[in-house]
Amino acid sequence: MGYRLKTLGEFIIEHQSQFKYSEGELSRLLNSIKLAAKLVNHEVNKAGLVDILGDSGETNIQGETQQKLDVFANDVFMNILKKRDIVCGVASEEEDDFVVISDKNGGHDNKYIVLTDPLDGSSNIDVNVSVGTIFSIYHRVSPIGSPATKDDFLQKGREQVAAGYVVYGTSTMLVYTTGFGVNGFTLNPALGTWYLSHPNMKFPKGGKIYSINEGNYVHFPQGVKDYLKYCQKEEENRPFTSRYIGSLVSDFHRNMIKGGIYIYPTSTKAPKGKLRLLYECNPMAFLAEQAGGKATDGYKCIMDVEPTELHQRVPIFIGSTEMVEKAEEFMAKFPNDANY
Numbered sequence: 001m002g003y004r005l006k007t008l009g010e011f012i013i014e015h016q017s018q019f020k021y022s023e024g025e026l027s028r029l030l031n032s033i034k035l036a037a038k039l040v041n042h043e044v045n046k047a048g049l050v051d052i053l054g055d056s057g058e059t060n061i062q063g064e065t066q067q068k069l070d071v072f073a074n075d076v077f078m079n080i081l082k083k084r085d086i087v088c089g090v091a092s093e094e095e096d097d098f099v100v101i102s103d104k105n106g107g108h109d110n111k112y113i114v115l116t117d118p119l120d121g122s123s124n125i126d127v128n129v130s131v132g133t134i135f136s137i138y139h140r141v142s143p144i145g146s147p148a149t150k151d152d153f154l155q156k157g158r159e160q161v162a163a164g165y166v167v168y169g170t171s172t173m174l175v176y177t178t179g180f181g182v183n184g185f186t187l188n189p190a191l192g193t194w195y196l197s198h199p200n201m202k203f204p205k206g207g208k209i210y211s212i213n214e215g216n217y218v219h220f221p222q223g224v225k226d227y228l229k230y231c232q233k234e235e236e237n238r239p240f241t242s243r244y245i246g247s248l249v250s251d252f253h254r255n256m257i258k259g260g261i262y263i264y265p266t267s268t269k270a271p272k273g274k275l276r277l278l279y280e281c282n283p284m285a286f287l288a289e290q291a292g293g294k295a296t297d298g299y300k301c302i303m304d305v306e307p308t309e310l311h312q313r314v315p316i317f318i319g320s321t322e323m324v325e326k327a328e329e330f331m332a333k334f335p336n337d338a339n340y
């Protein structure tokens with residue numbers, strides 16, 4: 001990678017003036033996420049070398065088995081965020097409840113809250129397939145000086161200040177938005193430096209890739225079944241092609257570059273969908289919209305869904321605008337069965 005490429009550190013400083021009410025905290029917060037991502041990357045990359053693969057023997061709040069690396073990634077993000085004196089609270093997919101963080105004086109003057117899925121797609125770790133980290137940043141709504149409350153975390157996605165993901169793939173990338181477009185940075189592992197490799201990322205308007213776990217087909221709503229048949233039909237520029245890694249970050253990343261749609265709908269097995277509104281869907285929806293794409297629950301924008309609980313699940317249709325809108329046309333023929 002060329003040595004005169006812009007680094008993530010330089011990029012953050014250059015764009016600091018875009019954040020009207022920040023006194024540099026948001027830049028410092030992004031810098032701490034970049035550090036946490038490097039630590040997790042280091043561990044993920046040596047997963048095959050050391051005895052770190054396999055179950056930690058613990059389950060998270062949803063009763064799913066946690067992998068050791070999930071626990072490691074969660075600890076890294078929690079610890080780094082706790083120590084930086086920027087956030088007043090953090091919620092993680094791997095924690096039962098949100099964590100209140102006091103400032104360096106033992107008070108509660110910090111302004112930001114972070115929600116994170118520290119290691120998404122972790123069932124892929126044992127088989128050496130890409131995983132990711134997802135993060136979402138908000139201003140607190142509770143008064144400065146008092147401990148963070150649940151209301152700080154139950155804000156609509158529209159209120160996000162920043163969001164992003166790290167994809168630990170064939171190379172490691174950090175992709176984020178602060179509401180001024182989406183930029184992607186690739187890690188040079190030899191130097192530990194992130195370089196701006198994908199400036200101003202945009203979803204192609206249309207695309208030919210659909211990503212969904214078709215093993216659940218018989219359990220899908222009729223609108224989804226009909227849309228899949230549309231994707232598979234030999235007509236005009238179809239059939240589309242199916243690609244599903246089973247790692248939201250990686251599937252989203254590929255679709256943003258090539259044009260595509262990712263769907264995790266409701267099903268008779270998962271009546272609310274599978275993915276979490278606050279840790280997964282809202283941050284990816286913010287990125288999608290900032291990249292000219294779209295994210296809905298099949299009927300309305302994900303970022304307009306009113307959050308009611310921390311670990312709430314929602315169905316999601318996300319990706320190239322024309323593809324999402326076509327899927328919505330099929331969904332609109334049936335009543336919304338989403339039970340959330």
Ligand code: AHM
Nearest residue numbers: 119120121122123213246247248249
């Ligand atoms: P996780 O947070 O437990 O890792 O689950 C989220 C992941 C997504 O990354 C992925 O797209 C989806 O679950 C795959 O689910 P499924 O195996 O049901 O297709």
Ligand code: MG
Nearest residue numbers: 117120121280
């Ligand atoms: Mg997840």
